[in-house]
Amino acid sequence: MSFQIKTLSACALMAIPAVGSAQDFSGAATLGYGHSSISNGGGDANSYTLDGRGAFDLRNGFSIGLDGSLVYSDPDGPGDNGAVDIGAKLQYQLYSGAVFGGYLDYIDLDGSGQFGGDADATSYGLTGGYNGRTLQMEVNLGWTDASVSGLGSTGNWMDYGVNIAYTPTERTKIAGHWQLSDLDTAFGSTNLSSIGIGASHDFGAGFLGFAGITRVDYDAFDIDATSYGLGVGYDLQQVSNLPGQISLELARTNLDAAGFGDANVDTIRLGFTMPLGNRATSAPLNSLADSIMSPRHNAISTLSDNVF
Secondary structure (H helix, E strand, C coil): CCHHHHHHHHHHHHHHHHHCCCCCEEEEEEEEEEEEEECCCCEEEEEEEEEEEEEEECCCCEEEEEEEEEEEEEECCCCCEEEEEEEEEEEEECCCCEEEEEEEEEEEEECCCCCCCCEEEEEEEEEEEEECCCEEEEEEEEEEEEEECCCEEEEEEEEEEEEEEEEEECCEEEEEEEEEEEEEECCEEEEEEEEEEEEEEEEECCEEEEEEEEEEEEHHHCEEEEEEEEEEEEEHHHCCCCCCEEEEEEEEEEEEECCCEEEEEEEEEEEEEEEEECCCCCCCCCCHHHHHHCCCCCHHHHHHHHHC
């Protein structure tokens, strides 16, 4: 399947909320631009992103969550990079706040080079947790069928994850995650893990602050990457009738690869976020903070969200 076809499919997925009523749906879409500079003569890269996320409340205990992300990256030198990342989740919430359900995610990385070439992965599994007024928690257990250029075809990866969020007020959210993919590759068994914590706060008068820090470890090649970012957003409804938020984020990734030395990647991200339905003010979907607070269900997809 070509990248163009996948792009159209993901756009259709993210357009679904437009037909739902605002009363039953909450979500957002972010159009983003990023510029990254790599140290030690690694060159620059421009990236263009479209992210969407939302949830349908079926009013009978069931809810359907949808995620979609499109990325086009144009680095220095020959070749471009692209990524399509889509997902769906079905959950049922009991009166006590207990939640359980299942998920299905798919990601395709075209020439991204994150694992030495192209990659695609389909993840599926079960979720369980708790959804309270100030505390939300989700645990996931699943499997991934993947093909990664340079590592050979792999199947039945095990994915484990925990995502915990604390929302003391409607204006403040603090959340963290831990994701582990137990990979079965051509090099044998290895692990790809991600751990991070992020926060966002609405200061009032239209201003929003957000920040996060995350660390990714890839055992097979002894690669560690620590990313941290800080950003600010502004609600355009403070000065116009346009229901949108503009944002700016500054981020850095410290990459430590055994045998290849260290490198830093400095990134500036701009975003325009359009709320869909009853969405509370939060970090833009193209930010590092959002990828930390709302991770995917396997470490590869979470890593892709952190990078772009």
